[in-house]
Amino acid sequence: MATNEMTGAEIVLKALTDQGVDTVFGYPGGAVLPIYDEIFQQEKVEHILVRHEQGATHAAEGYARSTGKCGVVLVTSGPGATNAVTGLTDALLDSIPMVCITGQVPTHLIGSDAFQECDTVGITRPCTKHNYLVKDVNDLARILHEAFYVATHGRPGPVVVDIPKDVQFAKGRYVGPKNIEHKTYRPQVKADQAAIRAAVELIATAKRPVLYTGGGVINSGPTASKLLRDFVEMTNIPITSTLMGLGAYPASGKNWLGMLGMHGMYEANMVMHDCDVMICVGARFDDRITGRLNAFSPNSKKIHIDIDPSSINKTVRVDVPIVADVAHALEDMIRVWKSKSVVLDKKALDTWWKQIDGWRAKNCLKYKQNADVIMPQYAVERLYELTKDKNTYITTEVGQHQMWAAQFYRFEEPNRWMTSGGLGTMGYGLPAAVGVQQAHPDALVIDIAGDASVLMTMQEMSTAIQYELPIKIFILNNQHMGMVRQWQQLLHGNRLSHSYTEALPDFVKLAEAYGCVGIRATKPAELDDAIKEMIKTPHPVLFDCRVANLANCFPMIPSGKAHNEMILGEEVADEDVGSVIDAKGKMLV
Amino acid sequence: MNAHLQPSGSAYFLDTVKPDVETHALAVIVDNEPGVLARVIGLFSGRGYNIESLTVSETQHERHISRITIVTSGTPVVIEQIKNQLGRMVPVHSVADLTVQGNSITRELAMVKVAGQGEKRVEALRLADAFRARVIDAGTSSFIFEITGKSDKVEQFISLMVPLGLVEVARTGVAGITRGPEGMKD
Numbered sequence: 210m211a212t213n214e215m216t217g218a219e220i221v222l223k224a225l226t227d228q229g230v231d232t233v234f235g236y237p238g239g240a241v242l243p244i245y246d247e248i249f250q251q252e253k254v255e256h257i258l259v260r261h262e263q264g265a266t267h268a269a270e271g272y273a274r275s276t277g278k279c280g281v282v283l284v285t286s287g288p289g290a291t292n293a294v295t296g297l298t299d300a301l302l303d304s305i306p307m308v309c310i311t312g313q314v315p316t317h318l319i320g321s322d323a324f325q326e327c328d329t330v331g332i333t334r335p336c337t338k339h340n341y342l343v344k345d346v347n348d349l350a351r352i353l354h355e356a357f358y359v360a361t362h363g364r365p366g367p368v369v370v371d372i373p374k375d376v377q378f379a380k381g382r383y384v385g386p387k388n389i390e391h392k393t394y395r396p397q398v399k400a401d402q403a404a405i406r407a408a409v410e411l412i413a414t415a416k417r418p419v420l421y422t423g424g425g426v427i428n429s430g431p432t433a434s435k436l437l438r439d440f441v442e443m444t445n446i447p448i449t450s451t452l453m454g455l456g457a458y459p460a461s462g463k464n465w466l467g468m469l470g471m472h473g474m475y476e477a478n479m480v481m482h483d484c485d486v487m488i489c490v491g492a493r494f495d496d497r498i499t500g501r502l503n504a505f506s507p508n509s510k511k512i513h514i515d516i517d518p519s520s521i522n523k524t525v526r527v528d529v530p531i532v533a534d535v536a537h538a539l540e541d542m543i544r545v546w547k548s549k550s551v552v553l554d555k556k557a558l559d560t561w562w563k564q565i566d567g568w569r570a571k572n573c574l575k576y577k578q579n580a581d582v583i584m585p586q587y588a589v590e591r592l593y594e595l596t597k598d599k600n601t602y603i604t605t606e607v608g609q610h611q612m613w614a615a616q617f618y619r620f621e622e623p624n625r626w627m628t629s630g631g632l633g634t635m636g637y638g639l640p641a642a643v644g645v646q647q648a649h650p651d652a653l654v655i656d657i658a659g660d661a662s663v664l665m666t667m668q669e670m671s672t673a674i675q676y677e678l679p680i681k682i683f684i685l686n687n688q689h690m691g692m693v694r695q696w697q698q699l700l701h702g703n704r705l706s707h708s709y710t711e712a713l714p715d716f717v718k719l720a721e722a723y724g725c726v727g728i729r730a731t732k733p734a735e736l737d738d739a740i741k742e743m744i745k746t747p748h749p750v751l752f753d754c755r756v757a758n759l760a761n762c763f764p765m766i767p768s769g770k771a772h773n774e775m776i777l778g779e780e781v782a783d784e785d786v787g788s789v790i791d792a793k794g795k796m797l798v
Numbered sequence: 799m800n801a802h803l804q805p806s807g808s809a810y811f812l813d814t815v816k817p818d819v820e821t822h823a824l825a826v827i828v829d830n831e832p833g834v835l836a837r838v839i840g841l842f843s844g845r846g847y848n849i850e851s852l853t854v855s856e857t858q859h860e861r862h863i864s865r866i867t868i869v870t871s872g873t874p875v876v877i878e879q880i881k882n883q884l885g886r887m888v889p890v891h892s893v894a895d896l897t898v899q900g901n902s903i904t905r906e907l908a909m910v911k912v913a914g915q916g917e918k919r920v921e922a923l924r925l926a927d928a929f930r931a932r933v934i935d936a937g938t939s940s941f942i943f944e945i946t947g948k949s950d951k952v953e954q955f956i957s958l959m960v961p962l963g964l965v966e967v968a969r970t971g972v973a974g975i976t977r978g979p980e981g982m983k984d
Contacts, residue, residue, distance in 0.1 A: 330833055335844050339888040342832065359888055393829065394888045519882035522875065 213384075217346045217377040218243035221310065224353035226253045227386050230281050232272060232647055233257070234265035238285025239325060240312025243377035257647060257676060260668035262289050264640035266296020266367075267666065270305045271644030274627045275602055277430060279361050280644065282309040287325030290371075291332065295634060297367045298336040302631025303453060304428055306365035308356045309337075315375040316344055329371045338366030343373070346381030354389035363396025364517040365428055396516060400533035405541045408488070408512045408529045409551060415486035416557035418446045421469065421498075424453030424630070425491015425515060427623045429535035433457070434623045436539035437490065443546065445558060447565055449477035451492050452615055453630040460619035466565070470498040471766050472612040475573035475775055476565055478764075481506050482772035483564075489513045491535045494525040495631070504771030514538045573764045573777050574616055583733050585610065585685045585756040589617040589657065592683060595740045600652045602645045604628065606638040606662030609691035609762045614657040636665030639682060643669055646678040653681070653744065660686040660713055670723040673749040681743050681750045687758045688713060695761050700768070720751035729753040821850065821871045822897040823904050823974045824881065827984040829889040830856045830864040837887060838866060847872060847880050851906070851949070853971040863891070863984060867904075867973050869949075892983045896974040904974035908952045913940040914963030922962040929955045940965070 215223065221244050225233065234257045237245045248256050259265040262284045269280025280300075284293050290311040300307045314323040330342045339359050341352045349372065356368040412418060420441065426433045434457045441448050441464050448458050449466040458465060467474030469481055478500075481487070487509045492498070499505040502524060511527040513520075514535060521530040531538050576586045589610075603618055604627040605611040611628055620626050627645060629637035638656040646654040656663075663684055673680050685691075693708040720727030726746050730739035736754070743750045763778030828834050835854055842849050851869035856862070870880060877895070884893045896902040910931070912922045922941060926933065931945035945955050949972060956967055976982070 331836070334833065334837060335840055340833075364886075391888060393891050396886075517886060519879065519886050521882070523879055523882075526875075 213382060214380055215383055216243070217343075217349050217372065217379050217381060218247040220346070220349045220381065220383050221353065221372070221377070222247045222251055222254060223383055224350055224386070225281065228279075228354070228357050230254055230279075233281045233283050234259055234268040234272070234644065235283030236262050236265060236285065236289060238287075238289050238312060240286035240314060240374050241283060241289075241310075241377070243374065244283065244310070244312070244372075256283070257643070257672065259640065259643075259672050261666065262292035263295050263636070264643070264666050264669040264672065266293050266300065266307070266309065267634070267637050267640035268644030268647070268669070268672075269307050269309075270296065270300055270303070270637075271604060271627050271641030272648045273305050273307060273644075274427075274641075275624050275645040276648045277624060279306040279308055279357055282307065284309065285312045285325065286314055286329065287327045289325075290327055290329040290369075294332060294336055295632075297333055297369065299629055299632040299634045299637065300367040301336055301338060303629065304365050304424060305367070306360040307367040308353075308360050309367060309369045311369060311371045312377075313342070313371045313373040316373045317375070319373065329369065333369045336367075337369050338364075340369035340371065342371045343376050346376050346379040349376060349381060350384045351389060354384075354386040355391050357386070358390045359394060362390075362394070363398075397518075397532050398516065398534040398537050400514075400531045400538045400541055402541065404529060404531045405538065405545055408531060409542055409545045409549065411510055411512060411529055412444070412446075412486055412488065413549075413551045413553065415446075416554055417480075417484045417561045418444075418486040418488065418553070418558075419480045419484040420446050420448040420488045420490060421450070421481065421492055422448060422454045422457055422490040423451040423492025425535050426454050426457035427491075429491065431623060433491075433534075433536035433539060436536055436543060438462070440539055440543055440546075443543065444553060446488070446553075447480055447562070449473070449480065451495070451498055451630070452628060454492065455615060455626045456620035456623045459621040461621060468615050470495075471500070472616065472762055472764065474616075475571050475764050475777060476568035478766065478772040478775055479568045480565060484509045487511045489515075489527070490539070491515065493520045494523070496524075499525065500766045500774075501769055501771050506772070571777065573775075576760075576763075576778055579757065580733065582757045583730065583736055583754060585613050585687065585760050586617055587733060588683075588685055588736065588754050588756055589613045591736050592655070592657070592740055593618045595737065596653060596655065596744065599744070600649075601625065602627065602642075602649060602652050602654045604638040604641040604645060604654070604656045606656070606658045606665075607633045607635045608659045608662055608693075609687075609695065609760075610657055610659040610662075610685040612692075612762045613685070618657070635659075635662035637662075639663055639666050639680070640669045640672075642680040642682070643672055643676075643678055646673070646680050647676065650678075654679075655681045655683050658682050658684045659691060660684055660688060660716075661690040661710060664714075667719070670720075670725060670749060670751070674724045677748075679746070679748050679750075681752060683743070683752045684716060684754055685756050686713070686716065686753050687756050687760065689758060691760075692762065694759070698761070716751050716753035723749075723751075725749035725751060727751050727753065729755065731755040817873045819871050819873060820877060820897070821869060822877050822895055823902070823972060824868045824870065824884070825894045825896055825974055825982060826866040826868065826884055827891040827893075827982060828864050828866060829891070830862040831889055834864070834889050835866070837889065838868070838884070841883055841887070842868075842870070842880075845883065847876065851971040853973050858984075867971070869972050894976070894982050896976060899976055901978065902974055902976040904948060904972050905946055906949055906952055906970050906972045907944065907946045908956065908967055908969040909934070910943045910945060910956060910959055910964065911940060911966040912943065912959050912963050913965050915939060918962045922959060925955070925958050925962075931955060
């Protein structure tokens, strides 16, 4: 017998350690017991026991997004795997690298409707980048290493490895990760140089250019953010970003326009609409960005840098497609720019900036302050002011609070902002915070949450307590599903069908029940002290921030409208809000 | 610059003009691993693409490589998107558009069962001869013809057999290959 003969379960742990994995988020069950037995007998890989498999996937996403490493999940067969599906889909849509190991019933029982059996590879096929069912223990090591390769190369994404229980017990040969890459999967990272030259030549002619950047810059790594900043510095081109790309360019940078899209900044959307050259870097023209497609940036030539060829020309036709990793493409562009000594038309650019300043003067985030009630915007503003000088990571749930966080919290660095953009998963933020805190034990990790979202994965507070992860759950509590209510007001005659939560728990008592700290703020005057108290508490905190119940999130591009048809909060009285969107718009999502 | 040429992407502003739909034959080289066909079919159903014909078989046994030929239809933008979506799948080695490459041959095979007596039977045989269909089974009251050719030829033969006593048809779907000395990248 060769010396590297070991059981499947041992192979799993060996492969994880050889891949440099230090943390696994998981939940045990019958079909993964052999792997859990191995976990028990080693100390290299720390296992974080979650309370629901969805929590494990979001925690792994938070871990991955905040470190740039691959997140790892371990769950059992059947319900363990199906519970992980939401997080897998979330990771697929937001391009988060993740390896999810699922247990499976023994191979001879597959297909027999055995206890806790489900067709895991069948169910997860459309919601993973790739997946495997391991039928022979001798393939296990290779497949695991391949899974990490696939998850982290090209456009990152989740990979499932389904391991039947008998394969975990069986003895087989271990091979190390050296030289293991997928036999054919070789995503293109280096751009076609002719395309780079064409892009530089096009930008050189621009009079009203804009950089529209996205999550691809973050995924490409810190170098990409650095190069992006250099490029903006060199060219003085205004820059906006999607929800997923916040932090790649600092919010304090002078060229920063703020986020664009449905709840983006007025100036960012106007720039997108009126530009003549658009440079899309690692973003994908999502419908939340473009608004009405046939009115999207009608007079611009478009350059699109994306590592995924299928993102190019999917919804918006572009003039210069560049298939490449963002950092590689930017490096090439900067080099060509310098070698050609390109200078933009300064006069045109000055005029462009002057126009932008005009749009900025609209002050689109303006809201009515209230002395008695905490405005949700104010709450995020204060949270930002009191935490900006600390080592802070922000996660969010999904809804109004998420948009307010994106608008009012200002990010200076990449990997500091974790949110569910593509799938829009309520319940993402709390477990994601668990994952972020696990990766950054000394950081201040805050989940800006909504009262409805946070209840979807509230059980993970128990995880935070168990591992002494002092996450701060900052709940903007308006007792509604705020975004649903806003849409009902805008689109459905203000008939608030099931968007009001009549029986919310007392979050302070709930905190105590979990064994963490509960804090409540109900008046603007007490907000600062309460936030300071939250920050200095060395334990997990549930912060019940009672905010104005019926505040709406503006500015907003109504459904079916173009970028230059934004509505601003100041312009619509609450009672008129319902008439802003016409019958056509009401058909849309 | 070309925004006006695009569909609005919304549920409401549906285009009234029928866009130009083209039919393309795609050859896809894949690893012959479990689930690979499900992956390809799932892509088509999940993203709402059409499949008009699909054939698959292992073509290089020692390397476990299969070749899938898909005939699909869509606007040029959709066809481009289909190729890109196929190309980024992990077990897909390469995708070739046989229609765009132009210089390619597509064939399919059909087995056509025809039952009848007398003049109809004679006529069926005569037509089969004209179409170069072979008789692969014969009885006193029925034939099975084997016909190979482009889909429209097979189609035409089958429709001619309808009044002559067509009973059943089995078709393989389309396989395609480019002309000339070069092979497809795998």
